[in-house]
Amino acid sequence: MKLTYPLILLFLMMLSCRKEAVITDYRLYSGGKNGTIFDESENAFGHAMSSMSNDKELLFFVGNSFFNQNWVSAPASAKARDGIGPLLNAKSCSACHFKDGRGAPILSIDDNATGFLIRLSTGNNPDGSPIDDPIYGGQFNDKSINGVKDEGVIHVNFEYTSGEFEDGTPYTLRKPIYSLIKLNYGALSPNIMMSPRIGQQMIGLGLLEAINSADILLNVDENDANGDGISGKANYVWDIESGDMQLGLFGWKAGQPSLKQQVAAAFQGDLGIKSYLFPNENHTDNQPECLNLEDGGEVEIEKDDLEKTVLYASSLAVPARRNVADEDVIQGELLFSELQCIACHTNTFETGNSHVFSYLNKQLIHPYSDMLLHDMGTELSDNRPIFLAEGKEWRTQPLWGIGLIQTVNGHTYLLHDGRARNIEEAILWHGGEAETTKNRYKALPKTQRAQVLKFINSL
Numbered sequence: 001m002k003l004t005y006p007l008i009l010l011f012l013m014m015l016s017c018r019k020e021a022v023i024t025d026y027r028l029y030s031g032g033k034n035g036t037i038f039d040e041s042e043n044a045f046g047h048a049m050s051s052m053s054n055d056k057e058l059l060f061f062v063g064n065s066f067f068n069q070n071w072v073s074a075p076a077s078a079k080a081r082d083g084i085g086p087l088l089n090a091k092s093c094s095a096c097h098f099k100d101g102r103g104a105p106i107l108s109i110d111d112n113a114t115g116f117l118i119r120l121s122t123g124n125n126p127d128g129s130p131i132d133d134p135i136y137g138g139q140f141n142d143k144s145i146n147g148v149k150d151e152g153v154i155h156v157n158f159e160y161t162s163g164e165f166e167d168g169t170p171y172t173l174r175k176p177i178y179s180l181i182k183l184n185y186g187a188l189s190p191n192i193m194m195s196p197r198i199g200q201q202m203i204g205l206g207l208l209e210a211i212n213s214a215d216i217l218l219n220v221d222e223n224d225a226n227g228d229g230i231s232g233k234a235n236y237v238w239d240i241e242s243g244d245m246q247l248g249l250f251g252w253k254a255g256q257p258s259l260k261q262q263v264a265a266a267f268q269g270d271l272g273i274k275s276y277l278f279p280n281e282n283h284t285d286n287q288p289e290c291l292n293l294e295d296g297g298e299v300e301i302e303k304d305d306l307e308k309t310v311l312y313a314s315s316l317a318v319p320a321r322r323n324v325a326d327e328d329v330i331q332g333e334l335l336f337s338e339l340q341c342i343a344c345h346t347n348t349f350e351t352g353n354s355h356v357f358s359y360l361n362k363q364l365i366h367p368y369s370d371m372l373l374h375d376m377g378t379e380l381s382d383n384r385p386i387f388l389a390e391g392k393e394w395r396t397q398p399l400w401g402i403g404l405i406q407t408v409n410g411h412t413y414l415l416h417d418g419r420a421r422n423i424e425e426a427i428l429w430h431g432g433e434a435e436t437t438k439n440r441y442k443a444l445p446k447t448q449r450a451q452v453l454k455f456i457n458s459l
Ligand code: HEC
Pocket: 067, 089, 090, 091, 092, 093, 094, 095, 096, 097, 103, 114, 115, 116, 117, 197, 198, 199, 200, 201, 205, 249, 250, 251, 252, 253, 255, 259, 262, 263, 266, 267, 270, 271, 309, 313
């Protein structure tokens, strides 16, 4: 058969489509084939992974309701959802992880925090676990149930500093300084250490848990043997269920070994909901008003309901990238490698083969994190160690989904305490091991800086 012109054209189009598909496959599917969702709307962080079986998907929706609904005080007719408090930070998980997205910091004294809390400690036990404040415990609870006083008010002041890029363009950074005032239960310990934090987006967390520890540990270079100035370090933290130290994965300092423990800790510390993993009410013995109140039962969330919430937290899909073929985005990605951002923001992992949720296994994912701790300099330090993580050390925050935070949550507050008002400020706060990388960014001409930002916004 003689190929007619339209046929040749069709053939060529098919060929080019195929090629395009191969390129975009790699770049688009941040959460792998099973864990990527195509939605760039305000609901982009709220989808179940499409590859779940029907029965798992059902559990996902039940878990979603435990995540979204407001818990109530005991006693209530809704026995499965009572027992909140007595002290708390919010009535639901989604109050802080709104639309499964990013929390925002407190910006003024009468600001209602959405996704912000302050961790407390007075030192560390021999195993590295933080020692709670004798009165206020391990977390400042600025809310409470009726009839009980909250712990007080979070106050913020800002300190401004300015600098300039190598081309002379000026910038200003804003550092929050928090203090706890109107304390309702007496004075804080004189040795109090505080760590202000915002909640991260909930996407792709199960995939991160499914990475083999050995693959994460491959990038550990604590004494910087390869001399690149970057020394990833693993945190090892107490795992309640296994009863030993395990690789830390979740939270800004990788202080939790598993999603299950992270979720159960949030139920207890943030909502005041006891579970079999954290069976104590959310107060200390030195908060007498909180003693002998009616609780929501021996545990306030049953084990299988906790597990449904864990399944939910493990199974939120990662949005596909946008604008991957844009010339500036491609240039920005090259710069991201050249500047050595990639040394910590690792672009690719393949998940292992042993996660209980099989759809998380064997996925080629692009989280842009090595899941390790790095010294980020004194400016970012919270001066509050937890297990092996020192004040200056933070877990590399995955960058997937970062470009959609504005759409989902209506803000772009970044870094552990939300101090950065946008992506560029987040970069400018990098210090310590990332000082050289940051300075390389500062030395770029404006057009190239814009390309780096455009690339990060495409994640
Ligand atoms: C008061 C606000 C608040 C509430 C309520 C809250 N969180 Fe969080 N969430 C945070 C903060 C802040 C962090 C970071 C914690 C850290 O670094 O230790 C976080 C971290 C997490 C993480 C780890 C994310 C990561 O990337 O490592 C998970 C999972 C999580 N929360 C689930 C939950 C669940 C489930 C609930 C409800 C039981 C909940 N959260 C309630 C603020 C909140």
